[in-house]
Amino acid sequence: MRRERPKPLRTSDRGGATPRVGKASPAEKFMGEGLTALHAEDYERARECFARAVQADWRHAPARLFLARAQGLAGRASECAIEMERLVQIAPRDAALLIEAGQTLEKFGLFEQAGGLYERALGADAASVDARVRLASNAERLHRLEQAESFASEALTRNPLAHEATLVLARVQRRTGRGDAAIETLQGTLTRSEPPDFAGARLWYELASVFDGQGRFKDAASALGRAKLLLAERRRVLAPAGEEAEYTLRRFAQELTPSRVQQWIEASAGLASARISALVGFPRSGTTLLEQVLAAHPLIESVEESQHLSTELVTGFYRAVTGADSLAQVLDRIAAGDVRRCRENYLRAMAAHVGGPLGEKWLLDKNPIRTLMMPVLRRAVPGAPFVVALRDPRDVVLSNLMQAFEPSAMNVAFLDVAHAGAFYALHMGGWLKLREMIDGWIEVRYEDVVVDPPAQARRVLDLLALPWHEALDHFQDATRGRAVRSPTYAAVREQVHTRAVRRFEHYADYLAPALPAIEPIIKALGYA
Structure with a gap:
């Protein structure tokens, strides 16, 4: 499945400055290789290259900035923050660089630390409008x-x-x-x-x-x-990449068969289990609310919308297999040693979010829109249980159409009502097929969660074989201080409500072009 490549740090429309690379610096010979690795989503290799650049010239600010970003993309958020502190020591009065560093920290959910850098930027340049804008947003x-x-x-x-x-x-x-x-x-x-x-x-x-x-x-x-x-021009430019991503996903769904999926399960039987689970579905299906409930449990650590499943497993598997022209063929042909190596990279990246020994805790990989990648997860982590968040397809499509996503290949469909419906049907139609071929999962409906969050949490705990904990009765208190990277960050501070249930009824005319594609899914999921 095609994924967005991480963008290099650049001048932003909010005033961040592109760091200038000094030609005389010995760090330069490592920067190009590091950027190549970064763009290829090989974040461990990128970390190595930028670390060597920093060793060659410890005052090279761009190298430290990119090293911090590679640390964050590799799941090492604490190391990312440490590297930013070192950057501040090098350039404590460079307001533009401090703003750029803060924006990098925000990409990885480090909002408190980012705010500190914006305050320093304002201290360095008391007239800065950009610093005030970033402080306001933060x-x-x-x-x-x-x-x-x-x-x-x-x-x-x-x-x-x-x-x-x-x-x-x-x-x-x-x-x-x-x-x-x-x-x-x-x-x-x-x-x-x-x-x-x-x-x-x-x-x-x-x-x-x-x-x-x-x-x-x-x-x-x-x-x-x-x-x-x-955004019409953005849509036109992104259309080819979006079509490529949809083709890859559509072909994978078409190539799924019970015998093939069973073959993948048997091929992974020799791998040890791991306390990894996933929360998937489709964006705007209630994954953030359900995650907030579950994260209150002391034996659940949630990793919110990381790229690790894509980069370490999907991309890692693709790199290991030559001559395959579809993801299903990759899963057919990948060697056991390559699966183990990619699995170790994935588990290491996930565990880095915890900041300590995992012990008896479960890691919950919250990744809406990765539902059809569950066979990939199971190829690396046999029997990994997962939860599929469901919501009335009409509300899901409408909610995505209302979001101010920065356009990309993975969300360009939401710039057109009919395309949004087709995109949802592609993903969830694939899930309807896949769910008949595997076990170890449950579906949780948003409409049930907003009525009784603890009751739905109990179903997930049963799946994970975890006992009830009283913190889930007051989950909003237990998770109030957690940073939320999802676009729904404001909603987590509200009391749970049912106002968003059947919102689509108010937008019948607007949503009409999406209905032909999603009506079969509406019926299949029991929302007719």
């Missing part, structure tokens, strides 16, 4: 809404065209019950000077969210249309 992400509003207002006072500050201010206004103020904030900017491309689309998406919260569903649908119109 504070809103950490639910410090008064602080977020203050920084956003300061940024807009200094630069009324700081569009991300407008976005943060509107989010704070919406989250604090001031929907009319949020509409005024957003429409004022969009009327005066609509930003192009994704910057403008994010404002329209936020406006749609505000309208939705006020029950103005036709206005919300109109705002969504404006957002996607601004």
Whole structure:
């Protein structure tokens, strides 16, 4: 399955500066190889190359920045943060570099540490609008809404065209019950000077969210249309890569047969079991809420939306097999030694998130949209149990259409209503086929979780053979301080509610183009 390549650090539209590489530095001879490894998703190799660059020139800031990123991508978040501290010691007054470093930390969920770097950036450049924008966004992400509003207002006072500050201010206004103020904030900017491309689309998406919260569903649908119109060129450019990813997935689903899956199971029988489980489904199916409930258990460590299953197992398997032109053929042909090596890399990367011995704990690999990759996980970790989050397909598709995802090959389908429906049907139609061929899984419905979270958690604990723990009765208290990388980070602070159940009923006309593709899935999953 085609995955997004990690982007090199670059000048951002928020003011981050691309580190300049000094030609005379001895670190240079290692940088190219490190970047090649990074782009190939060989993160351990990238770590080695950038570490050698740092050894060659310990003051080479770009090498340290890329080393930190490779550490994070390899699952070593604590080492990523340590490397950033060393970078600060090298360039304590370089505001642009500090902002770039903070943005890197945020990619790996290190929001508190990122905020510290933004504060240092503002200390280094008291006039910096970019530092204020980053502090505003960071504070809103950490639910410090008064602080977020203050920084956003300061940024807009200094630069009324700081569009991300407008976005943060509107989010704070919406989250604090001031929907009319949020509409005024957003429409004022969009009327005066609509930003192009994704910057403008994010404002329209936020406006749609505000309208939705006020029950103005036709206005919300109109705002969504404006957002996607601004992203039409992105859609055109990304279409070939998106089609390639969908073809790979479609072919894998077509090539699944009971005998083939059984062959993979038997080939992995000699491997030891491991306390690894997965939480999959489709984005916006309730995986974040269910993960928050389960993570309150002291014997469950959740790893949220890492790339390790893709990079260490899927990509690792592909690299090990020559001449295969499909993932099913890779699983057919991969040698036992290569499976063991990729398995060790995956388990090491996952365990790095825990920061200590795993002991009796289960690692929960939360990875929505990786449902059809469960045979790959089982090839490396025999019998690994997994949970498939379900939700009414109409609500799932609608919710994805309402998200301000930065366009990529893996989400370009959500820029068009009909395509979004087909994309969902591809994934979940594949699951309907796969679930008849394997065992050791359960399905958990979002509609049941929001009514009785502990009851659904008990079903997962039974799957994992874990006892009940009283912390799950108060899971929001137990997980309140956890950083959430999902786009639904704001929702985890709310009390569990049923407002999002059957939201699609308010968007019948807007959602109509998606229905032909998803109607068979609606019936098969019992949502008709």
